[in-house]
Amino acid sequence: MYAREEDVLEAAARWRREGRGVALATVIETWGSAPRPVGSHLAIDGEGNFLGSVSGGCVEGAVVAEAAEVIAQGTPRLLEFGVADATAWQVGLSCGGRIAVYVEKVA
Amino acid sequence: MELAVLEALNAERAARRATLLVTELGSGRQRVVRPDAIAGDPLAEQLTEALRTGRSRLVEHGDARVFLTVQVPSPRLVITGAVHISQALAPMAASAGFDVIIIDPRTAFATPERFPAIDLRAAWPDRVLPELRLDGFTAFAALTHDPKIDDPALVEALARECFYIGALGSRKTHAARLERLAATGIPREALARIHAPIGLDIGAVSPAEIAVAILGEVIADLRRRAPARERAA
Numbered sequence: 001m002y003a004r005e006e007d008v009l010e011a012a013a014r015w016r017r018e019g020r021g022v023a024l025a026t027v028i029e030t031w032g033s034a035p036r037p038v039g040s041h042l043a044i045d046g047e048g049n050f051l052g053s054v055s056g057g058c059v060e061g062a063v064v065a066e067a068a069e070v071i072a073q074g075t076p077r078l079l080e081f082g083v084a085d086a087t088a089w090q091v092g093l094s095c096g097g098r099i100a101v102y103v104e105k106v107a
Numbered sequence: 108m109e110l111a112v113l114e115a116l117n118a119e120r121a122a123r124r125a126t127l128l129v130t131e132l133g134s135g136r137q138r139v140v141r142p143d144a145i146a147g148d149p150l151a152e153q154l155t156e157a158l159r160t161g162r163s164r165l166v167e168h169g170d171a172r173v174f175l176t177v178q179v180p181s182p183r184l185v186i187t188g189a190v191h192i193s194q195a196l197a198p199m200a201a202s203a204g205f206d207v208i209i210i211d212p213r214t215a216f217a218t219p220e221r222f223p224a225i226d227l228r229a230a231w232p233d234r235v236l237p238e239l240r241l242d243g244f245t246a247f248a249a250l251t252h253d254p255k256i257d258d259p260a261l262v263e264a265l266a267r268e269c270f271y272i273g274a275l276g277s278r279k280t281h282a283a284r285l286e287r288l289a290a291t292g293i294p295r296e297a298l299a300r301i302h303a304p305i306g307l308d309i310g311a312v313s314p315a316e317i318a319v320a321i322l323g324e325v326i327a328d329l330r331r332r333a334p335a336r337e338r339a340a
Contacts, residue, residue, distance in 0.1 A: 004181070004204050006117075006120055006181055009113060009116060009117055009120075010117055012113060013110065013113045013114055013117055016110045016113070017110070024108055024113075026174070026176070028132075028163075028165050028174045029165050038162070038163050038164060038165070039162070039163030039176060039177070075135070076132075076135045078132060100165075102130070102132060102174060104108050104130075104135060105108070106108050106109075106110055106113055107108070107109055107110065
């Protein structure tokens with residue numbers, strides 16, 4: 001189902017109240033053509049379920065993986081993603097932009 | 108983020124009040140700042156600017172990097188008329204991110220079967236509108252063709268400075284409407300805010316096409332016309 005930003009924050013709060021481990025990822029900076037605007041959210045639970053979007057699908061997998069560690073350790077992380085490197089098949093943005101994503105635990 | 112902070116943000120949004128969240132990226136420390144408390148905050152200037160534009164942003168404070176999350180009320184579309192166009196417009200607007208409310212006192216029109224999963228109020232606008240508290244983040248569309256229903260709602264939408272106001276009807280119908288509303292004492296320049304004939308001029312014919320034209324016009328006003336949001340803030 002399509003989720004609005006407010007649905008994402010509501011889900012994060014609901015998951016936490018249910019006792020799940022939860023992390024919230026926020027796009028805090030973009031350069032060039034970026035798929036999602038600053039302020040966009042992705043909520044992730046301890047099982048790797050997620051709602052929302054920080055990049056329209058390009059780097060969500062990597063953010064979800066980092067979120068698992070943020071949930072385990074409790075320390076926020078700042079992630080940066082740049083242009084996809086076709087030769088190395090690294091995680092990145094095929095649109096050519098760069099984004100910074102802040103990932104924090106909901107405690 | 109503490110769950111209590113997240114709950115506070117969600118509660119402010121549900122109450123359709125603007126709110127800011129300050130996150131110090133180094134320490135992870137956070138605080139919620141409500142608009143009336145901005146003046147006393149160390150980041151008053153940046154917070155004011157962020158609220159004015161409605162855009163979240165990263166700012167510098169001394170050596171620290173601080174992220175300001177701006178949360179403004181969700182855009183809302185209030186419609187008078189549980190009519191054919193509304194049946195197409197309501198789900199379209201909902202999927203575009205609008206909270207949609209339809210008002211129509213005619214119970215033959217305002218049925219859940221015709222409007223599944225839509226907030227439907229089968230009552231007169233003058234009873235429903237006060238509790239809805241129209242604001243600068245609300246769009247209003249008058250679609251009944253019936254002055255008894257549409258006119259009082261248009262008066263309220265103008266008074267509450269809805270960011271978009273549109274009314275269905277031909278130029279002739281609209282000219283008559285303007286005369287009626289002017290006679291109630293509303294200045295002509297305020298009445299000029301009403302989009303009529305309603306919707307972008309895309310040659311729409313079917314109810315669904317007219318719905319697209321209306322939604323396109325609403326989104327254009329939402330995204331391009333900052334002043335309404337500034338007034339509301």
